[in-house]
Amino acid sequence: MGRHFILPIDDKYKIKVNYFIDSEANHIFNTSDFFNIHQTERAFYFQLCKKNSDLVLGTIHFTEIASNLFKSPAKGTFGGFVIQENIEFNIYEQFIITVDNYLWYIGAKRIEVIMQPMCHNPSLFSLTYNILIRLGYAVYNHELNYNLVVDDICFSAKINHGNRKRLNKCLREDFIAKEIDYSAYDKAYSIILENRIRRGFLFSMKYEQILQMVSIFPQKMKLFGVFNKDVIVCSSICVVINPLILYVYAWGDIDNMQNYSPITLLANYIYEYAQKKAFQLIDLGTSTLLGEPNIGLMQFKKNLGCQESLKLSFSKDSKIMITENQ
Known part of the structure; x- marks a missing residue:
């Protein structure tokens, strides 16, 4: 395939790959500019759109950071999926499934996704967790993030x-x-x-x-x-x-x-x-490292009025795909 191409979902939706369409729904780490800083020879910027429209309903990017290891983001605090509010659940799920299937199709051996903290968007966090777990992904890292409500x-x-x-x-x-x-x-x-x-x-x-x-x-x-x-x-x-x-x-x-x-x-x-x-929110980052708490740092942020929130990283290996296809 060329530099940009389209992955069909159904008769209403498609995924544009490497078209780099501007979207107000993106966070900074999901913008095309951030993606382009760290992209490698095999890097993909997936954007969910309606057919015959350039309105972006969802975005995620994956970069090959080692042989057949694709990660979102390649570098950065978090990547993961971003979607427009009120998108239908089944459409969001098909977006994730289609991206997932494409990465395995091109030879992925492992896929990793660092999600934004739950406090950024509890609804998106919950929906994504449900879908990824049912697709065979597992939590490979869990951190405690701290945020201050404004x-x-x-x-x-x-x-x-x-x-x-x-x-x-x-x-x-x-x-x-x-x-x-x-x-x-x-x-x-x-x-x-x-x-x-x-x-x-x-x-x-x-x-x-x-x-x-x-x-x-x-x-x-x-x-x-x-x-x-x-x-x-x-x-x-x-x-x-x-x-x-x-x-x-x-x-x-x-x-x-x-x-x-x-x-x-x-x-x-x-x-x-x-x-x-x-x-509405100030994110003060994590106070754990590979899940292990830094008690002093946790208390420091609590004393500033912060509250805790989960920040999860998901992964899936090709062996799971083999088991599913047997």
Whole structure:
């Protein structure tokens, strides 16, 4: 087949492959721009459409990251399926089945899907779980994700007493939180990297990759920081997932800030920014690694007013296909 082609579903629906049609329903990690950053020789951008229409009803992309191993996404926090609201269940199921069948047809030995956290769209999460489990997929990784609901309640009313004291202390000491301009991106990145190293954690993205994301998604990458006079003492990299969800990809402060905890002031600023921009959810990411809890990180996010949500990764191996076809 050529670079782009069509997979039929029935007399009303079809899947356009590698047509890269714009869709308002997509989250950032399901956009064609993100797909194109990491695509390999065998990579497929599937979009569910009605026949004789370019209106996209659903999207997922898969990339071959190793021999006959297809993953959604190739790299990134999550990929998975995105659909328009109120799509009929049987149509969504046929979309998944058709994509699944095509990947096995071209020789897949394993398929992996990292789903967005349940809190992003509980209905989509539940429907997808039901369909994938019945198709023979299994959960190969489960994480606890933490999110903060954005509403009319002020941030200080959501956090615990200790964090309120830290927030007030930063304000009394004239610490200032604000959006960081491009000239300070390198310093902001260095603070986060050094913070991760100091705490014994990995930081997967290099500075050049951050700049690449900023270049491709200038309106969706947001860097914020806390300043003590003219010195950045704390910074964050945030990603606009969609018009309703703001994701704190990473944050950190400089050493010896325990008495101030400027992260709390930064969290307050991000929350107020989200209120102004009409976001409904701030995603603070996972606090587990391969399912194992980081108790300190979990409590830190709970003290900021967060609540837990499942984030699942699914997989299916070719041996299951063989068993099904016997």
